[in-house]
Amino acid sequence: MCRVWYKRAVRSHLVRGGAALALAILVGVLVPIGRDRSMPVPAAVALPVEEARAAPADPAQVAQQAAAGIDANGPGQDRSVALPPVRIAPLVSQLTGYVWPIGNGRITQPFGFSPFGTLMVAGRLFHDGLDIATFCGDRIRAAHDGVVLAAGRRSDPELGWLGSLDAYHRRLDKKQLWGGLAIIVVTDDGNGYRSVYAHLGRTIVRPGQTIRAGQLIGYEGATGFASGCHLHFGLFSPLESATMQLDPKIARKTHLPSFEIARIDPLLVLPARVAPPQAPSPDQTGPVSPSRGRAARSAGA
Numbered sequence: 001m002c003r004v005w006y007k008r009a010v011r012s013h014l015v016r017g018g019a020a021l022a023l024a025i026l027v028g029v030l031v032p033i034g035r036d037r038s039m040p041v042p043a044a045v046a047l048p049v050e051e052a053r054a055a056p057a058d059p060a061q062v063a064q065q066a067a068a069g070i071d072a073n074g075p076g077q078d079r080s081v082a083l084p085p086v087r088i089a090p091l092v093s094q095l096t097g098y099v100w101p102i103g104n105g106r107i108t109q110p111f112g113f114s115p116f117g118t119l120m121v122a123g124r125l126f127h128d129g130l131d132i133a134t135f136c137g138d139r140i141r142a143a144h145d146g147v148v149l150a151a152g153r154r155s156d157p158e159l160g161w162l163g164s165l166d167a168y169h170r171r172l173d174k175k176q177l178w179g180g181l182a183i184i185v186v187t188d189d190g191n192g193y194r195s196v197y198a199h200l201g202r203t204i205v206r207p208g209q210t211i212r213a214g215q216l217i218g219y220e221g222a223t224g225f226a227s228g229c230h231l232h233f234g235l236f237s238p239l240e241s242a243t244m245q246l247d248p249k250i251a252r253k254t255h256l257p258s259f260e261i262a263r264i265d266p267l268l269v270l271p272a273r274v275a276p277p278q279a280p281s282p283d284q285t286g287p288v289s290p291s292r293g294r295a296a297r298s299a300g301a
């Protein structure tokens with residue numbers, strides 16, 4: 001009887017061990033290929049997400065938990081075998097169904113390094129979205145089907161900040177600065193990514209609302225830190241482990257967390273736009289070319 005129990009126990013242990021090994025191999029395989037290397041994803045700033053989120057341990061509580069046989073990872077968890085949570089953003093190349101949130105807008109600032117950026121990548125200021133401008137009050141439409149996570153000036157909890165927002169919110173309360181924040185809509189696009197629409201003059205959607213691509217969600221404005229009416233359109237995956245650093249000067253002043261989840265270039269998912277017809281010059285006899293850059297790359301797609 002004892003031998004049977006022992007064999008069963010060993011077999012069960014081996015099965016569990018095998019499953020853990022298989023998972024470890026799977027993770028090892030998936031992590032390097034999870035990111036689409038063909039896409040120009042900005043350099044990550046190394047900061048483990050869970051580390052950034054972890055609150056400082058209370059020594060008294062740790063001692064109490066140790067005495068009770070509870071590890072800091074939670075009841076029944078063995079720190080020596082616990083695997084870190086796996087965060088793998090879906091491939092950017094698999095994202096479909098996006099439309100331009102503003103029709104025929106002018107791109108006033110692309111995604112990437114910019115002296116006007118508020119994030120830092122590799123020690124340089126970085127603009128983490130796509131700025132599109134037409135005119136104040138123009139209609140802003142959902143770029144993808146999804147569900148509204150936040151709409152208004154209290155959107156920061158859905159924006160992928162890595163760390164507590166308590167100090168930031170305390171400062172806003174104390175100095176009564178809420179009215180100066182940008183009106184932002186954040187949506188869950190249902191594909192592992194979120195869309196961010198910032199600087200709206202007004203929004204007409206509410207958290208929890210289901211929206212369709214192309215649906216009116218608000219109006220172009222210049223709320224928050226903006227030099228004029230435009231839309232800042234951002235895209236990120238809560239499953240992404242890469243981060244971008246907030247300009248330390250801004251972090252110090254606002255008490256925002258120092259890191260956010262890395263954004264991707266919205267032009268990677270937005271459909272190509274064809275340049276408006278131009279009067280042919282004497283030496284130009286061919287058809288009008290599509291606009292340069294990514295539009296040209298994916299023209300006809």
Ligand SMILES: [Zn+2]
Pocket residue numbers: 109127129130131231232233
């Ligand atoms: Zn912007």
